Amino acid sequence: LREWKGAMGDPDRSRAIGEVLRQRLAFDAQAARTRSASDAAPLKRVFDGSDYPSALLARADLFAKKSVWCIGGDGWAYDIGFGGLDEVLASKENINVLVLDTEGYSNTGGEMSKATQLGSVSGFTVNGKPTPKKNLGRMMMQYGYVYVAHVCLGADMQQTIDALREAEAYDGPSIVIALCPCISWGIREGMHAAVREQKRAVATGYWPLYRFNPAAPAGTDPLTIDCTVPDKTLPSFLSGQNRFASLAEREPELSALLQSELAKDVVRGHEELVRTVEVYKG
Known part of the structure; x- marks a missing residue:
C-alpha cells in the first residue's frame, strides 16, 4: 500500500503495483464471510493525513466481499x-x-x-x-x-x-x-x-x-x-x-x-x- 501511495504520480508504476495489490487482496470464498468494513483500517492508516484517497475511504464498506x-x-x-x-x-x-x-x-x-x-x-x-x-x-x-x-x-x-x-x-x-x-x-x-x-x-x-x-x-x-x-x-x-x-x-x-x-x-x-x-x- 505504501509503495502504491508513493507511485501515485507515475501512472505506469502505479498500475503495476495496483495489479499486485489487487491480487494480494483477492478474497477466497471461506474468508469472505468474516470480512467487514473494519478490514479497511490498515488502508486508512497508510493514507492518514492525505486528502487524495478520501473518496476511496468514504466507500470503505465496499471493501468487504458481498454475499449475493x-x-x-x-x-x-x-x-x-x-x-x-x-x-x-x-x-x-x-x-x-x-x-x-x-x-x-x-x-x-x-x-x-x-x-x-x-x-x-x-x-x-x-x-x-x-x-x-x-x-x-x-x-x-x-x-x-x-x-x-x-x-x-x-x-x-x-x-x-x-x-x-x-x-x-x-x-x-x-x-x-x-x-x-x-x-x-x-x-x-x-x-x-x-x-x-x-x-x-x-x-x-x-x-x-x-x-x-x-x-x-x-x-x-x-x-x-x-x-x-x-x-x-x-x-x-x-x-x-x-x-x-x-x-x-x-x-x-x-x-x-x-x-x-x-x-x-x-x-x-x-x-x-x-x-x-x-x-x-x-
Missing part, C-alpha cells in the same frame, strides 16, 4: 424465469439462488406451474395435474459444478441451515430449493399445521431432502441424502390437503389413478438418489 443471493418463487424458477436461471447457474459465477417452492403461482391465486405436483388440483388443472412435477434440483445437478440442495425448514431446520452455509461457502453457483406450504394447498387442519405438514412431506418421500456439494473433499460423496426411505403414509398426507382431496371426492377413480402414479414417482425418486450416491462411490 437471488430469491424467487417456483413460478419464476421453474417456468417464466427458468431460461435466465439456467443461464446464470451454468455460467459458473459465484451466485446463490434460493427458490421458495409453493408448488403453484401463489401470487395469482394458486395457478399451476411446472412445480405443481402430479394429481394436484389448481387453476387450469381442475381434474388434477396430469404430468409430474419438474425435478429442478436433479436438472441442476447434471452440470456437476452447481451446488444443489433440497430443503424444508419445518421438517429439518439444521439441514436447511447446513445447506445455506454450504451454498454460501461454495465458490461457484448454488441453488437451494425450499418447500413452502401455501394457503392454496387447502391444508384441512389449517395453516397452523404447516410445520406438521412439512414433516409429513419429508417422511412420506413427497419432498426428499438432499445436498449436492461439488466441493466435497476427495474420497467423499458429493451427494448427501438427508431423509429416510419413504414411509407408507402418502395417501393420508394427500387426503389432508384440499388440492388432492377435492378430486378424490369428485372423481375418485381419476384421483386414485393419479395418486398411484405419484406414489410410484416418490419411490422412484428416492431410488434414483440412492443410485446416484452409489455412482459417486464408484
Whole structure:
C-alpha cells in the first residue's frame, strides 16, 4: 500500500503495483464471510493525513466481499424465469439462488406451474395435474459444478441451515430449493399445521431432502441424502390437503389413478438418489 501511495504520480508504476495489490487482496470464498468494513483500517492508516484517497475511504464498506443471493418463487424458477436461471447457474459465477417452492403461482391465486405436483388440483388443472412435477434440483445437478440442495425448514431446520452455509461457502453457483406450504394447498387442519405438514412431506418421500456439494473433499460423496426411505403414509398426507382431496371426492377413480402414479414417482425418486450416491462411490 505504501509503495502504491508513493507511485501515485507515475501512472505506469502505479498500475503495476495496483495489479499486485489487487491480487494480494483477492478474497477466497471461506474468508469472505468474516470480512467487514473494519478490514479497511490498515488502508486508512497508510493514507492518514492525505486528502487524495478520501473518496476511496468514504466507500470503505465496499471493501468487504458481498454475499449475493437471488430469491424467487417456483413460478419464476421453474417456468417464466427458468431460461435466465439456467443461464446464470451454468455460467459458473459465484451466485446463490434460493427458490421458495409453493408448488403453484401463489401470487395469482394458486395457478399451476411446472412445480405443481402430479394429481394436484389448481387453476387450469381442475381434474388434477396430469404430468409430474419438474425435478429442478436433479436438472441442476447434471452440470456437476452447481451446488444443489433440497430443503424444508419445518421438517429439518439444521439441514436447511447446513445447506445455506454450504451454498454460501461454495465458490461457484448454488441453488437451494425450499418447500413452502401455501394457503392454496387447502391444508384441512389449517395453516397452523404447516410445520406438521412439512414433516409429513419429508417422511412420506413427497419432498426428499438432499445436498449436492461439488466441493466435497476427495474420497467423499458429493451427494448427501438427508431423509429416510419413504414411509407408507402418502395417501393420508394427500387426503389432508384440499388440492388432492377435492378430486378424490369428485372423481375418485381419476384421483386414485393419479395418486398411484405419484406414489410410484416418490419411490422412484428416492431410488434414483440412492443410485446416484452409489455412482459417486464408484
